[in-house]
Amino acid sequence: MSTDDDRIAQVEHHFGVRFPQDYRDFLGTTGSLSRFVPPADDFLVIDALDELIGNNEAGEFQRRFPGAVVIGGDGSRELLVYDFRQDTPPLVTLDVSAEDWSSAIRQAPSLTAFLEGFPRTGWNWGDDTEPPPA
Incomplete structure (x- = not known):
């Protein structure tokens, strides 16, 4: 196992999850x-990777959103989050002030789909029930 794989495994262990393979590949x-x-x-x-634990702890996201792991965002109020309440965790956005999962806006079923579609569509702000297909 490489050093990157070890570090990824440590962060996964901290959150009690296994990141999707495309996200693991991105991190590596x-x-x-x-x-x-x-x-x-x-x-x-x-x-x-080195920012994930601190960023998630700063906003108490696991307490507020059990099953959430924040991996990024829009550089402002919207957070890009894996929803690990589902077996295949999709990416959603949550505003930093959201109180519960009902505020989540689906972005993509995977990081690959998200990154492929993002240049064309940008963020899904909830105007539609689903983002345009990648």
């Missing part, structure tokens, strides 16, 4: 990102 290669994404021109942040 790209690692993180923070930039405007054209042509959607929306800002996207995906946190580095």
